[in-house]
Amino acid sequence: MDQREEARCRKILTHHRELLVSSLRSIQCILDNLLACGFLCEEDVEIVQQTVTKTDQVRTILELVQCKGEEACEYFLFIIYKVCDAYIDLQPWLKEINFNPSSDIMLMTVVNTDPISRYSAKLRHEMSRDTCFIMSYGQQEETRLEELYTDSLMELLNECNESLGFVESLDQLLGDHAVFNPQGEIIYVMGDAGVGKSILLQKLQNLWSKKELQTDAIFFFKFRCRMFSIFKETEQISLRELLFKYNCHPDLDPDNEVFEYILRFPEKVLFTFDGYDEIQDNLDLTNVPEVVSPEDKAHPLQLLISLLSGKLLKNSQKMLTARKGIELQSRVIRKKVILRGFSPTHLKSYINLNFKEQEHRNKVSVQLDASPHLCGLCSTPLFCWILFKSFSYLHTVHDLFHLPDSCITLTDIFLLLSEVFFSRLTSSAPSLLKKSSWCASETFKAGLASLAAFAKLALQGMERGSFICNQEEIAACGLREEDLPLGFLRPVSDCEANGSPANFEFLHITLQSFLAAFALVLDEQAAADSILKFFTECSRKREPSCLLFKLCITGSSKQSQEKPFETNDHLQFTNLFLCGLLSKAHTGLMEHLVSPRLLKKKRAVLKSYLSTGVKFHLRGLPHYKVDEGKKIHVMPNFLWMLRCIFETGNKHIAQMTAKGITASLIKLGYCNIYSGDCAALNFVLQHRQRLLGVDMDNNNISDYGVKQLRPSFCKITVVRLCVNQLSDSSIEVLAEELCKHKVVEVLGLYNNHITDVGAKLVAQIIEECPKLRVVKIGKNKITSVGGRYLASAIQKSSSIFDVGMWGNSIGDEGAEAFAEALRNHPKLTNLSLSANGITSKGGKLLSEALKENSTLRIFWLVQNELTDDAAPHFAELVKVNTGLTHLWLINNQFSVHGIKHLAEALTHNSALKEICVKGNQLSEEEEKEFMAEKRLLFH
Numbered sequence: 001m002d003q004r005e006e007a008r009c010r011k012i013l014t015h016h017r018e019l020l021v022s023s024l025r026s027i028q029c030i031l032d033n034l035l036a037c038g039f040l041c042e043e044d045v046e047i048v049q050q051t052v053t054k055t056d057q058v059r060t061i062l063e064l065v066q067c068k069g070e071e072a073c074e075y076f077l078f079i080i081y082k083v084c085d086a087y088i089d090l091q092p093w094l095k096e097i098n099f100n101p102s103s104d105i106m107l108m109t110v111v112n113t114d115p116i117s118r119y120s121a122k123l124r125h126e127m128s129r130d131t132c133f134i135m136s137y138g139q140q141e142e143t144r145l146e147e148l149y150t151d152s153l154m155e156l157l158n159e160c161n162e163s164l165g166f167v168e169s170l171d172q173l174l175g176d177h178a179v180f181n182p183q184g185e186i187i188y189v190m191g192d193a194g195v196g197k198s199i200l201l202q203k204l205q206n207l208w209s210k211k212e213l214q215t216d217a218i219f220f221f222k223f224r225c226r227m228f229s230i231f232k233e234t235e236q237i238s239l240r241e242l243l244f245k246y247n248c249h250p251d252l253d254p255d256n257e258v259f260e261y262i263l264r265f266p267e268k269v270l271f272t273f274d275g276y277d278e279i280q281d282n283l284d285l286t287n288v289p290e291v292v293s294p295e296d297k298a299h300p301l302q303l304l305i306s307l308l309s310g311k312l313l314k315n316s317q318k319m320l321t322a323r324k325g326i327e328l329q330s331r332v333i334r335k336k337v338i339l340r341g342f343s344p345t346h347l348k349s350y351i352n353l354n355f356k357e358q359e360h361r362n363k364v365s366v367q368l369d370a371s372p373h374l375c376g377l378c379s380t381p382l383f384c385w386i387l388f389k390s391f392s393y394l395h396t397v398h399d400l401f402h403l404p405d406s407c408i409t410l411t412d413i414f415l416l417l418s419e420v421f422f423s424r425l426t427s428s429a430p431s432l433l434k435k436s437s438w439c440a441s442e443t444f445k446a447g448l449a450s451l452a453a454f455a456k457l458a459l460q461g462m463e464r465g466s467f468i469c470n471q472e473e474i475a476a477c478g479l480r481e482e483d484l485p486l487g488f489l490r491p492v493s494d495c496e497a498n499g500s501p502a503n504f505e506f507l508h509i510t511l512q513s514f515l516a517a518f519a520l521v522l523d524e525q526a527a528a529d530s531i532l533k534f535f536t537e538c539s540r541k542r543e544p545s546c547l548l549f550k551l552c553i554t555g556s557s558k559q560s561q562e563k564p565f566e567t568n569d570h571l572q573f574t575n576l577f578l579c580g581l582l583s584k585a586h587t588g589l590m591e592h593l594v595s596p597r598l599l600k601k602k603r604a605v606l607k608s609y610l611s612t613g614v615k616f617h618l619r620g621l622p623h624y625k626v627d628e629g630k631k632i633h634v635m636p637n638f639l640w641m642l643r644c645i646f647e648t649g650n651k652h653i654a655q656m657t658a659k660g661i662t663a664s665l666i667k668l669g670y671c672n673i674y675s676g677d678c679a680a681l682n683f684v685l686q687h688r689q690r691l692l693g694v695d696m697d698n699n700n701i702s703d704y705g706v707k708q709l710r711p712s713f714c715k716i717t718v719v720r721l722c723v724n725q726l727s728d729s730s731i732e733v734l735a736e737e738l739c740k741h742k743v744v745e746v747l748g749l750y751n752n753h754i755t756d757v758g759a760k761l762v763a764q765i766i767e768e769c770p771k772l773r774v775v776k777i778g779k780n781k782i783t784s785v786g787g788r789y790l791a792s793a794i795q796k797s798s799s800i801f802d803v804g805m806w807g808n809s810i811g812d813e814g815a816e817a818f819a820e821a822l823r824n825h826p827k828l829t830n831l832s833l834s835a836n837g838i839t840s841k842g843g844k845l846l847s848e849a850l851k852e853n854s855t856l857r858i859f860w861l862v863q864n865e866l867t868d869d870a871a872p873h874f875a876e877l878v879k880v881n882t883g884l885t886h887l888w889l890i891n892n893q894f895s896v897h898g899i900k901h902l903a904e905a906l907t908h909n910s911a912l913k914e915i916c917v918k919g920n921q922l923s924e925e926e927e928k929e930f931m932a933e934k935r936l937l938f939h
């Protein structure tokens with residue numbers, strides 16, 4: 001403030017009195033500060049407070065400060081300037097009047113007593129308290145989030161689920177990066193069970209609480225979707241209750257300013273909704289009107305849907321997590337993120353965080369390095385956490401420190417977890433138990449009563465479709481007070497479960513699935529075939545039971561009927577664990593817990609069901625005719641079958657499955673296969689006698705998965721592993737195996753992380769595999785060095801006819817090598833060198849060489865840097881080469897002059913069907929010049 005302008009602030013207050021009277025809120029904060037700095041006295045404050053309306057209160061304050069002089073007026077403005085969140089409406093005005101506090105005023109203190117800021121601070125405080133620990137064993141043991149949180153792979157997707165790259169920092173999640181629908185409000189985070197969706201939200205909440213998250217949100221409300229299922233159908237609450245009761249209440253807010261602020265500035269609010277898939281849509285809300293007014297009361301689920309669909313608090317920021325397979329309408333999604341678990345580097349960091357002693361770190365690393373299967377399982381943080389925590393525990397109690405056998409299954413992992421829980425019952429004197437005669441069955445036998453009770457509770461929850469249980473249900477299952485701290489259950493924090501501290505949930509849904517399977521095995525009363533109840537449920541097509549969901553944000557009901565198996569993962573997991581518990585491998589343990597006769601009977605029921613189910617499933621799949629013969633495209637349910645078969649370890653069923661695939665190509669694309677599944681796939685493929693093509697494109701197989709498939713490559717003719725996070729180490733395995741067996745015909749490696757090192761190995765495969773016809777290695781990280789290896793191998797191959805190199809960076813040097821390969825090649829028919837940074841220099845070499853080629857039909861040079869300099873050479877090629885049928889030159893830099901050359905050349909060649917030149921540098925007018933030449937495509 002320019003001090004020479006005497007009484008400027010006073011004048012401002014007079015001049016803008018009307019604006020201030022109508023806009024000023026949070027009066028108490030103004031009064032508190034004016035009082036604290038001595039500009040007002042107690043009596044002044046009382047006068048203001050006795051004034052009835054808010055506007056009159058402002059008038060009185062203005063009069064008082066103006067009476068007190070210029071400094072008081074300036075301080076009044078300074079309060080508004082400093083507490084900007086509370087006076088957000090007046091910030092543009094302050095800028096407009098060019099308010100700059102003087103150095104004297106700047107020395108004065110302003111205390112933020114505004115309810116909005118206070119509430120924001122309270123939310124931050126409570127969120128910090130609630131999020132600083134990560135769940136751990138039992139209720140006693142907790143680990144600080146900061147000490148264990150490890151980055152994981154988070155891939156950004158577009159509307160069509162194509163990759164937009166990986167998230168580089170957590171701030172990117174909330175920012176504008178990779179937004180494909182600016183009108184959408186939901187940041188949709190997907191991922192498999194245990195991949196870390198909840199922990200990611202917890203991390204974001206924790207960062208926000210410490211003001212370390214880049215966002216302008218001043219309020220953050222977190223919800224777990226499972227809580228919405230515990231309300232009675234008749235329960236009605238208001239939006240205010242939903243926000244404040246299930247997070248925290250604002251203090252000292254007599255005028256309801258906080259809620260008003262939220263309604264006025266929803267963009268300042270950030271919501272996280274965790275586990276959308278956990279909502280059990282068994283409430284019939286179809287006839288209830290949609291909520292749109294924030295004052296209305298409604299069922300909490302309706303409020304949730306209204307929030308998500310933008311009918312309430314439009315423009316608020318929302319992050320929603322769900323297991324994969326839940327389809328939301330694109331119009332509500334702003335951006336999509338898929339969690340892919342730990343990469344090898346992340347896994348290393350996680351090992352270091354978990355094991356403090358170097359000796360232990362080394363031991364674990366060595367054992368993991370020796371078992372790609374274990375690494376595959378450990379790419380899912382939940383499984384990794386269980387394994388690591390179990391080792392640590394077993395080590396302290398039993399002096400054992402080694403990872404379980406290399407062919408460990410998921411059932412083994414959850415048995416291990418349970419064993420650790422139950423060993424608490426017997427390990428009151430751990431030092432005495434530090435012995436090598438450690439026996440799992442003894443531990444389970446000792447804990448059988450509790451196990452049966454937990455299992456019953458878990459099963460009842462599954463049957464009800466509920467992930468939360470109350471004290472009565474717990475007691476009814478026979479659980480005692482002393483069982484609760486074992487670790488299977490944890491209390492649902494007060495605010496989440498309807499204010500009642502009596503509610504509990506299982507440590508993780510997958511643990512509940514495991515225990516439910518245990519209940520099915522332990523049950524001596526029910527008929528043996530009742531173990532199949534969830535198999536039956538999973539194979540039934542789901543009816544759209546909550547239309548409100550479908551209408552508002554979920555994908556169409558037709559879609560959900562077509563994909564009936566995708567939203568009941570928890571039941572599929574129960575089936576999987578059932579297979580594991582009834583497997584031969586676990587007979588020893590289970591016979592201690594169930595009568596051997598009953599166990600045998602149940603095993604027979606399961607075996608018969610799986611054998612028939614697999615046959616039925618495979619027979620029912622539609623077959624298509626493709627170049628490679630007959631093809632089948634399996635449904636995602638097939639993956640669950642593979643997983644179940646692997647858990648049973650039953651070779652007979654594996655053989656039958658392998659034999660039942662009558663097609664020569666099986667398509668497992670987009671099936672959500674992750675590296676941990678590859679052992680299951682390998683288990684079945686190993687039992688196949690005949691050769692088979694396997695299309696595994698667009699999954700999450702990674703290097704660990706490829707390593708597990710190693711024994712199967714001797715039979716695989718079509719190896720399609722596009723978009724699967726493979727690095728050069730996968731290509732090492734492929735080169736070894738494919739060159740050894742020489743049966744490969746198609747190799748698809750598009751969109752992975754292959755560098756020149758991998759390209760050299762692919763070149764070796766091309767040279768050494770005489771049946772290899774197709775190689776797709778586009779969108780990797782191959783430069784001219786790798787390009788030269790590949791070109792030289794292609795030159796030597798007499799079988800290869802289709803090569804895709806799109807989206808690398810081989811440049812002109814690579815183009816030169818490909819030119820050599822093309823010259824007189826005996827077979828090559830289709831070649832793509834699009835998006836490779838090739839200039840006219842490379843273009844000239846390629847077109848020259850192609851004049852001497854008679855096999856190439858389709859040539860792709862889209863999105864390079866070809867200019868008119870290359871045009872005469874391509875024109876010459878067009879005149880001479882009569883084999884070429886399609887030339888793709890889209891998105892280069894040809895002008896009308898270059899195109900003229902091509903058009904003229906076309907008149908000499910009747911064999912060429914089209915040259916596509918869309919996206920070059922011609923105006924619409926110029927394009928019209930070539931209308932007569934129909935084979936020159938501009939659109």
Ligand SMILES: Nc1ncnc2c1ncn2[C@@H]1O[C@H](COP(=O)(O)OP(=O)(O)OP(=O)(O)O)[C@@H](O)[C@H]1O
Pocket residue numbers: 134135148149150151152191192193194195196197198199200275322323381382383385509510
């Ligand atoms: N980024 C991470 N860093 C460290 N540990 C993690 C991470 N992500 C997950 N975990 C571990 O895995 C466990 C399970 O993770 P989380 O509950 O977040 O999975 P989820 O994807 O929400 O599973 P679900 O869909 O089954 O609910 C966590 O309790 C934690 O121990």
